[in-house]
Amino acid sequence: MSEKHPEFTLNNGITMPAFGLGVFQSSPEDTRSAVKMAIESGYRLIDTAAAYNNEQQVGEGIRASDIAREDIFVTTKLKPADYGYDAALRAFDTSMQKLGLEVLDLYLLHWPLPMQFADTLASWKAAERLLAEGRTRAIGVCNFRPLHLQQLVEQSETVPALNQVELHPFLVQNDLREANRKLNIVTQAWSPIGGVNRYWESGDDPLVHPAILTLADKYGKTAAQIILRWHLDRGVSVIPKSVNPQRIQENIDVFDFSLTQEEIRAIDALDQNRRGGPDPDARMPGRPHQQ
Numbered sequence: 001m002s003e004k005h006p007e008f009t010l011n012n013g014i015t016m017p018a019f020g021l022g023v024f025q026s027s028p029e030d031t032r033s034a035v036k037m038a039i040e041s042g043y044r045l046i047d048t049a050a051a052y053n054n055e056q057q058v059g060e061g062i063r064a065s066d067i068a069r070e071d072i073f074v075t076t077k078l079k080p081a082d083y084g085y086d087a088a089l090r091a092f093d094t095s096m097q098k099l100g101l102e103v104l105d106l107y108l109l110h111w112p113l114p115m116q117f118a119d120t121l122a123s124w125k126a127a128e129r130l131l132a133e134g135r136t137r138a139i140g141v142c143n144f145r146p147l148h149l150q151q152l153v154e155q156s157e158t159v160p161a162l163n164q165v166e167l168h169p170f171l172v173q174n175d176l177r178e179a180n181r182k183l184n185i186v187t188q189a190w191s192p193i194g195g196v197n198r199y200w201e202s203g204d205d206p207l208v209h210p211a212i213l214t215l216a217d218k219y220g221k222t223a224a225q226i227i228l229r230w231h232l233d234r235g236v237s238v239i240p241k242s243v244n245p246q247r248i249q250e251n252i253d254v255f256d257f258s259l260t261q262e263e264i265r266a267i268d269a270l271d272q273n274r275r276g277g278p279d280p281d282a283r284m285p286g287r288p289h290q291q
């Protein structure tokens, strides 16, 4: 990862910005302006999904900005309800129509669905075809555990370029990061600033943890900026979501400082190994919680 313009080189040789905007739970009206604002603030990666119902507004936001399409990296995801070879190809076409794009940058399977892995594999084969046809520049997965990765790699031709997983100071995912690293798969954090812990009021919030606030004080940064810097310093890509112009700018303002190894370890130590989101082994299609 180069620090000045942080990017990862994916395992098929293409580059991807390390920092992006997430749009889960961004309403269609807010999504267009958030995407435009983010691009104007320096974001060059946008992460959406068919399940978020805002692909169209992501496309509109990109076109409303004054940055060329080819300078923006766009990710979308196949939802479990569309798993299967033919269904996945059709779902990709629908996503591309909504986004208004000719070529996608990264297409992700949204969940591993271990209880019906044959459908997952069929969807992956469809993704491989889209890659071979040049309709997407890279393909990857979300929420895959090491065993799911192993099964996929053993039964297909393509190692995923990226694995997007729940990862924040209360779920630091060291084993999974190591499994990804060994396969040359980039780890990308969803809910990087612990958003999933705020979906429901009962969750602990890393943004108010005293260890994070102490570092925020030391560096003259916000809690969100400290956590985002922690991810980047550990070699993890981040896609914080915001629809608020000030927070969109705040979140990407993390390239003028870095944490010491001791500070990184202090945040690692906040790990509770507890998910805020669904267990990938239990997640089935059609369930209401469609991140």
Ligand SMILES: NC(=O)c1ccc[n+]([C@@H]2O[C@H](COP(=O)([O-])OP(=O)(O)OC[C@H]3O[C@@H](n4cnc5c(N)ncnc54)[C@H](OP(=O)(O)O)[C@@H]3O)[C@@H](O)[C@H]2O)c1
Pocket (backbone or CB within 6 Å): 021, 022, 023, 024, 025, 047, 048, 110, 142, 143, 164, 165, 189, 190, 191, 192, 193, 194, 195, 196, 198, 207, 222, 224, 225, 239, 240, 241, 242, 243, 244, 247, 248, 250, 251, 291
């Ligand atoms: N693959 C998957 O299964 C999966 C699952 C979940 C999420 N994702 C992706 O990951 C992205 C990020 O995850 P997430 O949205 O769950 O959580 P997140 O980015 O960790 O947190 C987002 C929440 O924090 C608030 N926020 C943003 N910046 C803030 C700041 N500087 N200070 C205080 N609050 C702030 C946002 O509200 P405001 O908008 O009001 O600022 C929003 O409520 C999603 O948008 C989506 O693209 C993927």
